[in-house]
Amino acid sequence: MTMGQIYALSMPLVVAAMVGVYALLLRRPWAEAAAKQPVHPSPSRREGIRDGLVDHIERLNAEIEGKAHLVRQELRQLKNTR
Secondary structure, eight states: OOHHHHHHHHHHHHHHHHHHHIIIIISOGGGSOOOOOOOOOOHHHHHHHHHHHHHHHHHHHHHHHHHHHHHHHHHHHHHHHO
């Protein structure tokens, strides 16, 4: 093996070792502040959101039922006109 080949094959190992040294010794992960947890909405806000969604779903359901009623009426009219 030539010196160029040895150098080329050793470079990934050297880079990996440098990254490891940086991650463990220079960054000192044990001294970093803990990551903040995502803020979840408070229970009262969650209930408000849930109530809003329930109201919206009820309105959509009523709209669908109203349209279904109109379709049934039109079908009856079509059957009666034949």
